[in-house]
Amino acid sequence: MAKANAMNPGVAALTTAGGEHNSAWLFVLPALLLSLSVVAFPVAATVMFSFTEWNGLGTPRFIGLDNFEAMVGEARFWTAIANNFIYTAVFVTVPMIIALVAAALLMLIKAGRTFFQVVFFLPVTIATIILAQIWRGMIYSPVTGMVGWLQSFGLNVANPLADPSTALYGILLVDIWHWWGYLCVIYFAALRQVDVSLIEAAFVDGASYVATFRYILLPMILPTILFMLLMTVIWSFRVFDWVFVLTEGGPGFSSEVLGTLAYKTAFQQMSVGRASAYSLVMSLLGMLAISIYLRVQYKSEKQS
């Protein structure tokens, strides 16, 4: 090594950790500059804007904590927060369970594994706005959709998106329908890495399918499940597309989430300062959700 470095000073600089002329910096610089200019600096700007009143055109006016004080008095804001937490709570449970059961069933069969995986995964490859419009028109609509078709048989079903008490769940159903297959494919990939002889041994010992899954397979794929739980918390707290396309936060503001509230406040009401304040709350609560999750995980790991 030393000899090689002596022959080529450029390499010497590259391999010296913490050296004065560290050309390795040049290799990470493009990625870093890109990320700083698109993410980090605008994030800092958003934090500053949250203390101002600004319509996006003139000069931002510093108003201290006014945005936050006004927001605390708003019913819409609290509904959005509650909806974000409901959304995340449903998302870390329902699709997780469906996906685990489906992955376990895939382990039982031999023929058709690829077919089922491709089908389950299919919705993830299609744009959210397209899936949302299909559900809005072909399933939920009482005029052109399945809801209307069922009503024609006298069944007591209604468009969930039209009712303030069910709108959020109508959105959740579409998102879960589109998402669980992704989780299933990941869980199945993890399950297949479990040593087959362990499973066979359990069967020989007379263990049932459920017991084998519960006591042999589940613990083996626990790291994957925990990782996907964390990603699900992060992703579901940011929900935007589905709400924006299916209900725009309505009826009233019953299905509003922080993501749609911030976006609409910035681009429909042109109150960028207030919108930035919503975004800041969304980020902080998102971080809180992540840290709660990490703490629970850490505690349960310590116990076991």
Place this chain on the structure above:
Amino acid sequence: MIAAQDRSAAHVVAYLLLGVAAFSVLFPLALMLINSIRTNFEILSNPLGWPEEPNFAVYQQVWVESKLGRALFNSCLVAAGTVTIVCLVATPAAWVIARRRVPGWLVISLYFLATTTVPVQMFIFPLYFLFAKLGLINNHFALMFVYAAIYTPFSLFLLRTYIVSIPIELEEAARIDGASALQILMRIIFPLTSPGLLTVALIVSLNTWNEFLISITFLQTDVAATATARFYQLSGRYGSDWPQMMATAALIAAPTIVFFIMLQRRFIDGISSGAVKN
């Protein structure tokens, strides 16, 4: 020991449940295809019926009237550009981070990790108003840079796992032969991480193609719109013309579906590799 008939009974139940699940996934997609070639009147009376006179002309109609060709071309352009930028910036960064050659590689990694948890709403407002001032709204290159910045951290971490598995002796041998760092990057790192780069290309192009929030914000004209942005513009205009809406939806979804089915193994392996191998 589980008896043979128990096993076959379990098989039947498994196929039954998986079949129900597959049906529920495919059903809405089938409604999209079937109702795209029916008339609005037929859909109104019954969304489940077969097309009496299949109207395939609707596809040609929306293609021409809605400028879908242009929108799909824009999507391809933005996806290709984003993938190129991501691979060019993420690979060298992943290399020096994987080899811990930069002092502060840990801090840099943590920074990139942190950016993946930031919601888009936390940085899109300043970007939008800055781009508006600079005349970069409806500019595809500006959009590519935004996407590239968003997808770089994930790609960097994925590529890092590929680079770590390249024997360091290869790099050292090249160095002894007098290769510069740039030459090592071009001749060793890029070629040997090509499976990783392919996975990155697949996932980044799929995400770019389907992305909604940023594309509807930055692309506002019919000429500039990518397919998803165009669909958003059109869904207001089509109103309740469901055959046209569903035909447009099918045309925009078709490329990703075909792409996915052709490369399903790579997609599924690529997407699960990050979560399973850790």
